[in-house]
Amino acid sequence: MQAEPNAPESPRPRAASGTTIRLGASTRAAMGIVLLTLLAPSTPARAQAGSETTADAPEASTSDDLELGEDRRRRLDERTAYTLDGGQLKLGLLAIDYGITDFLTVGTDPPAWAARAVLPTLIPNAHVKVAVMDRRALTLSLRAAGYFVDLQGADGAGGTLVAVPLSVFASAPLAPRWVLHGEATYLFAEASGTGNLDNADLDGAIATRQVQLGGMLEYRLTRVVSLTATGRYQVYSGRLALDGTSEIDPFTSARFEAQLEPRVPHPWQALGGAAFIWSRVRLVVGLGYGHYFLPGIGVAIPSRSIVPDFSLAVVL
């Protein structure tokens, strides 16, 4: 149920430990750290007093200032339907984004560029996110990204891989403190040529055609801190085809036809974490188990293990 913006002040919300969410040991430990850091946001919040819509809010949290839909600047914009405000620039480890308008954000993923350090290829990439519906009850966004991988091998073995993740995000406040974020992503991957498949393969995390569903439940603990429970599951894994002819030397040519399939057809992950949304800094930390999905492009590393979740960004 959505609270009215001018509704009387609600009773002080219960502490997180009083909720009915069942939390794992690691999440409880994370919550302990979160609670210890709760004092930190007060200083930056005061520092931003002139520029914040909630700048005049009292230090103690209330239901009103915890309504996520009411404070655009304190909304999670990664893996949610929310976009940056127009003119906002976000410099993050996982994404550099710029809000062209309140409903249109464009950006690029630094990790893909940084992959040059470990891969023999550069991966230029860009993404655009548009909020097609932004209501109090529901925000709906579409996100499209493009990743280009040069599969250049030696002596004429060349090729390209283009991966285009297309996502639909929905974010809906369920109650004053609760927001549910849903995501459906289709990864369209197309390869051509006869190139080096090692350039497209990072521990088996190859970009093939795939469909993923994701969800995140967000519980706003304070104006700054949210607890999150995130899950992701790949419901469909397709194959990636590659073919072409290359010349090995003047006397030798080879026709090459290949197809790649992910080693794990249905990777998944479950994470618990916390998001800290200060006025200028956004930090997401979490831990879980399952397969690690590469940030942005969303392809999964085949091995299952403890999965970290970390994102840090400065918003200007």
Next chain:
Amino acid sequence: MNRSFLGRVTAAALSILLGACGADPIDLPAPAREDEMSAIAAEYESPTGSLNPDQLSSTAESVSARIDDLDLKWLVRLLSLVLERLDKRLDDSGLPEDPNERDEDRASVDAVIDLDYVCSGWEEGSAPAPEKNGSVALTALVVDTTLQPDIWGELSGCRARVDSVEPVPLDVLADGEVSVHLYGPLPESELDGDFLVRFVGQGGVRERTRKLDVDVRWIDQQLEFRHAVDDGVIIVGIGLTTFTLRGSNLVVTCDATTLACE
């Protein structure tokens, strides 16, 4: 440009792309003469014929005559030359080059590689001339990130100059079907590899071409061939000054000159 227009365009693009349900699977051909090669490979591993200790000298004589007659090192050298290039092609694509190894930490790959090698001709430094010098076509398969041991193809009027232990290189002419069974990684340089070759067709060294239906095994830098005896086949291994006879019951080494076996 407004939000609803953007939404409609994006939704249309999404529906088109969602309709593309992924690439069609590639058609992996069955290796030609695979069963026959498996049977031959099994005989090289476990010879079916036995050696009669009382008739070793006569067996050694017939084997010696066959060694002189067969002279098939050219076939191994020619195939090794082409397999080297196949190795390079697989390496360039990041594909496995050893049928006994499989990289678990990567996406599963199926692949068909059709290699065409224009034979070099009998003149040094000649440009590629497939009409004049013929060619070798080989097909290799990678199934689930594993190179399949059986490779097959055709030699079409192939004229090639291959190195020899003799000071003069061998001018080879070959035309027929060829099958290769790999025991280890593809050769990275000439004769660096272990494989079985079967050739059916016309072939030989320049003036001495003839109809052939033969198989030889190049293993541990030694040439082996099957030799028929009364109750099956034995395996002959050719060394520099000796040859070995390997039967189901016995292994002996014979001097290539005196034919004395022990």
